[in-house]
Amino acid sequence: MSADPLKENAQSCQDKCEEDIPKSSPFDFVIKQFQGKKSSPGKRKEQPSAIRKFFEGFDFVKSEVKARRETEETEINTSRADDQNEKEDLSIEDGPSHLISEAESPTGKQRFNQFMQKLGKKPNSKNLDLNNCALSATDVTELASLLPFLPELEEISLSWNGGIGGSLKALTVQLHHVNLLKVLRLNNCRLTAEDVTSLGEAFEIVPQLEELDLSWNSNIGGKLSLLTKKLQKGCKIRFLKITDCNLTAKDGESLAQILNVIPNLEVLDLSINKHIGCSMKIIAQDLKNVPGLKQLNLHMCGLKQDSLQALDTALQHLAELRKLDISGNKEIGGGFKDSAAHLANLKNLEVLDLHQCCVTEEDMTILSQVIPLLSSLQELNLSSNKNVGVSSDPLLGRLRFLPKLKSVAISNCCLREESFSSLAEAALHLPELEILDLSWNKCVGGNLKLLLEALKLATEIQVLRLSSCNLVTEDLALLILLTQDGHLARLQKLDLSYNDNVSDEGWAIFFKGLAVFKELSELDVSLRPSSCRDCGMWFSELLAALTKLPALAELGMQRWVLSESQRKRLESFNQDNKRSIRFDC
Incomplete structure (x- = not known):
């Protein structure tokens, strides 16, 4: 029997296939x-x-x-x-060239751009502004990972982010990637002792740092030494601000010890640290180590008369000082008679702030002799010192010897008609005056005409504050008349609040002529908290004037009673006129 043909064909094909397969x-x-x-x-x-x-x-x-x-x-x-x-x-x-190429890679820049866009900020490779962004500890960690991609960074501002307290170390250990850093601002970040320690350790890797602002971090109090002991001699810090940090007397001693290692210091701000005054003697002794200091802020530092004496001794070494603020220290009152000898030598002083210092009549005698010698003075604040107005010493009259004065604040000084008249005469010799604050001096009411000639000559005046001055209708009419004659043309801020004695007719006259204040940006006509009046008589005049005041951005009119229709007209005014005035009603 013959073989099956199908099997023979299959066998033949298999044999042929095996010839192709390696043996x-x-x-x-x-x-x-x-x-x-x-x-x-x-x-x-x-x-x-x-x-x-x-x-x-x-x-x-x-x-x-x-x-x-x-x-x-x-x-x-x-x-x-x-x-x-x-x-x-x-x-x-x-080696290092690989790191540089990685830092400059598009991926790194893209990550940084995405991080900034997530926070609603524009990317800037030199200035990292993340103030008030509700940052968390996670954000700080992510930011730290981005520092290698920002080799040109010069400023970091993380202020008003309370959520980053306790997590700063994640950032500081990466600061060696930004060794060009000059400015570090950490205001109100709820910094902890660990944060302060990590900041101190970072000083060695940011040799170019010039400005450090740690203000409004209350936990720094008692721990400043964790930071200051890390500062090396020759440190380049020029601006050191530690406002309202609950500093103690011990912190003051720590601060005094570093003044000899930061010789380039120009600004020192210790304001609102009421316990620092206890160590002011020690601090003042070491201020001689920073002869280039230009600004010293000691507002509300708990200074006393002996502190003021120590500070006056230090002033002889601070010939470059431009600003001295010792305001809000009520216990230094009575100490100027023995502590103003070196103040007169500050020929470069431009700003002197003595408001709320409880100066006595004896102090006024000394200040009347010293202040007129400060030939470079531009800003003088004597507010809330009642003896300024009642003293027989002619300080206000002698302001004529300070022709560079741009700002004079004499609010709440119990001015009498005699002292107000002396000020008005002196103002004739102040051609550069830009700011005049006479608020809370009742004698101004009915006597604003005494300032008439001075206000005519004050072509640069931009801010005029006359709050709670017992103004009357004639005073407001005078202001309108001055402007119609071409004076006060540059006025930007006008405060007429708490002048309830002005009649409805007086306000109507004022608002009818208000349109002449072409550069006015802020106006306040609010009434006292205990008052309540209808504004129907002059409301239409106000609306008409608003359309002719292109710079006006804020109008205060608290306690003026508005009808429903008047409120709606104010609400629709901005939309109808494409404006954005803030009505404080």
């Missing part, structure tokens, strides 16, 4: 493939023969194909791994 085991085939030349991932694969296509469903062919595919994939992965190892070897050889 060795599958393992020998794989070894030969490893020993051969590596295949390129992009190399075109060999097309299968017709016979191989025919038998591709057989198991032994599937095994051979599978083995070959696995071999090719192994070769490709091996080739990629070799390439990656070569790149890593090159990066190790390149």
Whole structure:
């Protein structure tokens, strides 16, 4: 019986196929493939023969194909791994240049841009302004990871972000990436002792730091030494601000010790630290180590008469001082008679703030002799010192010897008509006067005409404050008349609040002529808290004037009674006129 034709054909095809398969085991085939030349991932694969296509469903062919595919994939992965190892070897050889290229890579910049956009800020490679952004500890960590991509950064401002307290170390350990940093502001961040310590440690890696502002961090009190002991001699800090940080007398001693290592200090602000006055003697002794100091702010520092005497001794070493603020220290009253000898030598002093110091009549005698000698003085604040107005010493009259004065604040000084008249005469010799504050001096009411000639000459005046001055209708009419004659043309801020004695007719006259104040940006006509009056008589005059005051941005009119229709007209005014005036009603 003849053989089955189908079996013979199958056997013949199988024999022919086996001629194409190597006469060795599958393992020998794989070894030969490893020993051969590596295949390129992009190399075109060999097309299968017709016979191989025919038998591709057989198991032994599937095994051979599978083995070959696995071999090719192994070769490709091996080739990629070799390439990656070569790149890593090159990066190790390149060293720092690899870090620079990574920092400047688009990916780093893109991450930084995304971080800033998330916070609603515009990216700036030199000035990082993240004030009041509700930052969290997580944000600080993310920001720290971005510092390597900001080698040109010069300013970091993270103020008013209370959520970052306790997490500052994550940022400070990365500050070596921004060794050009000059300004670091951390106001009101709820800094902890650990934060202060990490800041101190960072001083070694930010050698160019010039400004450090830690104000309004109450937990710094009692821990300032954690920061100051890390400062190195020759430190470049020029601005040091530690306002309202609950500093103690011990902190004052720590501060005094570093004054000899920051010789370039120009601004020292210790304001609103009521316990620092106890160590002011020690601080004053070391102020001689910062002869270039230009600004010293000691507002509300608990200074006493002996503190003032120590400070006066230090002034002889501070010839470059431009601003001296010792306001809000009520216990220094009576100490000027023995502590103003060196004040007169401050020929470069431009700002002197003595408001709320409880100066006595004896103090006024000394100040009347000293202040007129400060030939460079531009700003003088004597407010809330009642003896300024009642003293017989002619301090206000002698202001004529200070022709550079731009700002005079004599609010709440119990001025009498005689002292007010002396001021009015002196004002004739103050051609550069820009700010005049006479608020809470009742004698001004009905006597504003005494200032008439001075206000005519004060072509630069921009701010006039006459709050609670017992003004009358004639006073407001005078102001309008001055402006109509071309005077007070540059007036920007006018405070007429708490002048309840002005009649409705007086307010109507004022608002009718208000449009002549072309540069006016702020106006306050509010009544006293105990008052309540209808504004119907002059409301239409006000609305008419508003359309002619292009610079007006804020109008205070508290306790004036507005009808429903009047309120709606105010609410629609901005929309109808494309304005943005803030009505404080």
